[in-house]
Amino acid sequence: MWFRVDYHxxxxxxxxxxxxxxxAILKGEFDDSNPVPSVRELAKALGVNVNTVVRAYREFEMEGFLRAQPGVGYFVGDVERLREKILCDKLQQLSLLLKELRDLGFSKEDALRILEDAWRGEVR
Amino acid sequence: MWFRVDYHxxxxxxxxxxxxxxxAILKGEFDDSNPVPSVRELAKALGVNVNTVVRAYREFEMEGFLRAQPGVGYFVGDVERLREKILCDKLQQLSLLLKELRDLGFSKEDALRILEDAWRGEVR
DNA sequence: TCACTGTTATATCTGTTATAATACAGTTGG
DNA sequence: CCAACTGTATTATAACAGATATAACAGTGA
Known part of the structure; x- marks a missing residue:
């Protein structure tokens, strides 16, 4: 598996x-030749219980970003909608965070500098 | 009490x-004439157990933002250090959040607009 | 048929959160 | 001194969430 769980x-x-x-979905790492791992497969690979993976997948399915096909497996849903939802959430976070910084006495100019730095860094 | 706990x-x-x-500390609402409420007083006012307030105060004390004086009460610690610590934490959050937005394809110009909006809003 | 898939259910263990009830010791003002 | 506050400490209990173990059932496809 490409990641490990952190118990601590x-x-x-x-x-x-x-x-x-x-x-992984956002990076487009899943397709027909490289599908989302089955619940048992992922559980075994991570060394966790099947029910734990089931919970993760089911919650994701209810949010519309995975589709379950009994007897076959899980498949990625509407990736573009996922991207938009995440973007919307993060924009709200950003707005809230900036207001907090302003109330803490942080200057707009310093915030601008951090913004410039973020876009200066390398893209993944 | 000036706030209520939300059980849900x-x-x-x-x-x-x-x-x-x-x-409240950041807003400078505590001083000698208006001290931090005692653990029993706050517990009674909020309708929660004393131990719950004790836990909150003790954790805060370990972070250096409250001083306990047995037999007397709790007093505010180094407010300026508290402000700096919070500022530092939030700046890290900001930097991380901006990089995530960039990787999601968000434009620097749109981020700038949100930044302007944050400093345009009323100050508390 | 066989080996996968998702689904469902029950029981159990653990740690965290919150409560209740005491008790002890330090401080302060009358 | 004493009463009424303070913080501190301990023990027991309950409730809940997270994670586990185990098992069974049904759908899919080579």
């Missing part, structure tokens, strides 16, 4: 799985 | 207390 991070395992699967 | 938010009560006390 305080973050629930099923949340970690959702996060990693989400990243 | 999923956020532990002691965390809610820490957050509210932190905000």
């Amino acid at each position: 991070s305080g973050v629930p395992i099923y949340e970690q799985i959702k996060e990693r699967i989400k990243e | 938010s999923g956020v532990p009560i002691y965390e809610q207390i820490k957050e509210r006390i932190k905000e």
Whole structure:
């Protein structure tokens, strides 16, 4: 498997799985020749219980980003919608965070400098 | 009391207390004539157990933002250090968030617009 | 048929959160 | 001194979430 779970991070395992699967979907790492791992396969590879993977996948399915096909497997849903949802969430976070910084006395000019730095860094 | 705990938010009560006390300290609402409420007083006012308030105060003390004086009460610690620590944490969040937005294909120009909006809004 | 797939259910263990009830010791003002 | 506050400590209990173990059932496809 391309990642490991961290038992000491305080973050629930099923949340970690959702996060990693989400990243992989966004990077377009899944297709017909390289499908989402089955619940048993992923559980075995990560050394966790099947139910834990099931929970992660089912929550993801309810959010519309995975489709379950009983007897066959899980498949990626609407990637573009996933991207838009994440973008929307992060924009809200950004707006909130900036207001907090402003209230803490942070200057707009310094915030601008951090923004420039972010776009200066290399793209993954 | 100037706030209430939310039993249905999923956020532990002691965390809610820490957050509210932190905000009050930052706003300079505590001094000799208006000290931090005693553990029993706050517990009674919020309708929660003393131990829950104790946990909140003790964790805050270990972070250096409250000083316990047995027999007397709790007092605010180094407010400026608290402000700096929070600022540092939020700047890290900002940097991370901006890089994520960039990787999601968000444009620097749109980010700039959100930044302008944040500093345009009213100050608390 | 066989070996996969997802689905469902039950029971159990663990750690965290919160409560309740005491008890002890330090501080302060009358 | 004493009463009424403070913080501190301990023990027991309950509730809940997270994760596990185990098992069974049904759909798919080579």
